Amino acid sequence: MYPAKFDYVAPSSLDEALKLLSESGGEAKILAGGHSLLPMMKLRLAQPATLIDLRNVPGLTEIKVDQNGISIGAMVTHAQIAASPEVQRALPMLSEAAHMVGDLQVRNRGTLGGSLAHADPAGDLPGVFLALDGEIVARGPNGERTIKASEFFVDILTTALEENEIVTQVRLPSLPPKTGTSYQKFEHPASHYALTGVAAVVTMGDGGVVQQIRVGVTGVGPKAYRAEGVEQALQGKGADGIAQAAEKAPDGIDCNDDIHASAEYRAHLARVFTRRALQAAIERAGG
Ligand SMILES: Cc1cc2nc3c(=O)[nH]c(=O)nc-3n(C[C@H](O)[C@H](O)[C@H](O)COP(=O)(O)OP(=O)(O)OC[C@H]3O[C@@H](n4cnc5c(N)ncnc54)[C@H](O)[C@@H]3O)c2cc1C
Numbered sequence: 001m002y003p004a005k006f007d008y009v010a011p012s013s014l015d016e017a018l019k020l021l022s023e024s025g026g027e028a029k030i031l032a033g034g035h036s037l038l039p040m041m042k043l044r045l046a047q048p049a050t051l052i053d054l055r056n057v058p059g060l061t062e063i064k065v066d067q068n069g070i071s072i073g074a075m076v077t078h079a080q081i082a083a084s085p086e087v088q089r090a091l092p093m094l095s096e097a098a099h100m101v102g103d104l105q106v107r108n109r110g111t112l113g114g115s116l117a118h119a120d121p122a123g124d125l126p127g128v129f130l131a132l133d134g135e136i137v138a139r140g141p142n143g144e145r146t147i148k149a150s151e152f153f154v155d156i157l158t159t160a161l162e163e164n165e166i167v168t169q170v171r172l173p174s175l176p177p178k179t180g181t182s183y184q185k186f187e188h189p190a191s192h193y194a195l196t197g198v199a200a201v202v203t204m205g206d207g208g209v210v211q212q213i214r215v216g217v218t219g220v221g222p223k224a225y226r227a228e229g230v231e232q233a234l235q236g237k238g239a240d241g242i243a244q245a246a247e248k249a250p251d252g253i254d255c256n257d258d259i260h261a262s263a264e265y266r267a268h269l270a271r272v273f274t275r276r277a278l279q280a281a282i283e284r285a286g287g
Pocket residue numbers: 029030031032033034035036037038039054074075100101102103106109110111112113114115117118120122123124125165166167168191192193194
């Protein structure tokens with residue numbers, strides 16, 4: 001399948017990219033790894049007049065660690081995240097999840113910024129981003145702003161980004177002591193996309209009870225979401241509360257129903273994989 005005709009530009013600065021994007025009047029698209037955008041163009045689900053490739057824009061490929069956490073440039077690939085010793089040390093769940101994305105070719109091309117901006121309901125990293133309580137740094141014609149993970153995903157393939165904004169960085173806070181994390185995924189056997197993916201971040205308090213918890217779920221509904229029912233049910237409880245809390249994983253979600261899995265099956269997977277992610281996270285937290 002061939003995409004519709006389009007122009008291609010590869011600006012050498014962020015300002016130039018932003019100018020081109022604004023001047024296109026909504027007809028241009030940012031190109032990062034191209035592993036979601038190009039398939040959509042080939043299926044004619046997207047027909048941008050111009051692709052603005054970020055490959056020559058400096059400053060988007062760094063991983064930086066400081067006392068507050070990690071910031072990752074929008075053009076850092078899944079493979080680079082998976083291989084980064086800094087990420088492995090500070091946020092092992094992100095490294096594990098990046099390693100589970102697609103296959104080697106996909107991981108070598110696909111980027112963190114592209115994955116989050118695309119907001120595929122079956123993408124791995126949106127759920128992890130929610131559970132890690134990160135934030136997006138975006139630049140637009142009026143300057144820079146940050147968008148919290150909890151406000152970023154709006155609907156299927158839709159985010160809080162404006163048409164003329166570019167993601168430059170993803171910031172992720174460091175984890176407090178006695179925190180365990182785990183990403184558990186039931187993947188489609190061909191594409192490796194998540195039929196269900198659950199990311200759990202659990203901090204244990206005194207007496208073996210859960211002090212703080214965040215659970216991000218992907219693959220189940222039209223967008224990645226925080227499983228708030230699960231979080232509330234396990235807050236202040238011990239590991240023996242996991243099974244009961246995990247039952248709430250699909251609560252309030254209009255579960256996807258398609259050729260890959262029925263809504264009922266996805267709800268079941270959400271419960272099972274939430275239980276597994278919570279068990280692993282609490283174990284790693286030493287609880
Ligand atoms: C065979 C195959 C298997 C895959 N399996 C998985 C999987 O198992 N799990 C998974 O999570 N993903 C999977 N993917 C998707 C892959 O991770 C993509 O690379 C990713 O979702 C998009 O990143 P990208 O860099 O390729 O973005 P692109 O395809 O270049 O862009 C995607 C969208 O984001 C926008 N965009 C990109 N970067 C920016 C930016 N900096 N600022 C603003 N907008 C931006 C683009 O305009 C476009 O609309 C798979 C893809 C393929 C082809």
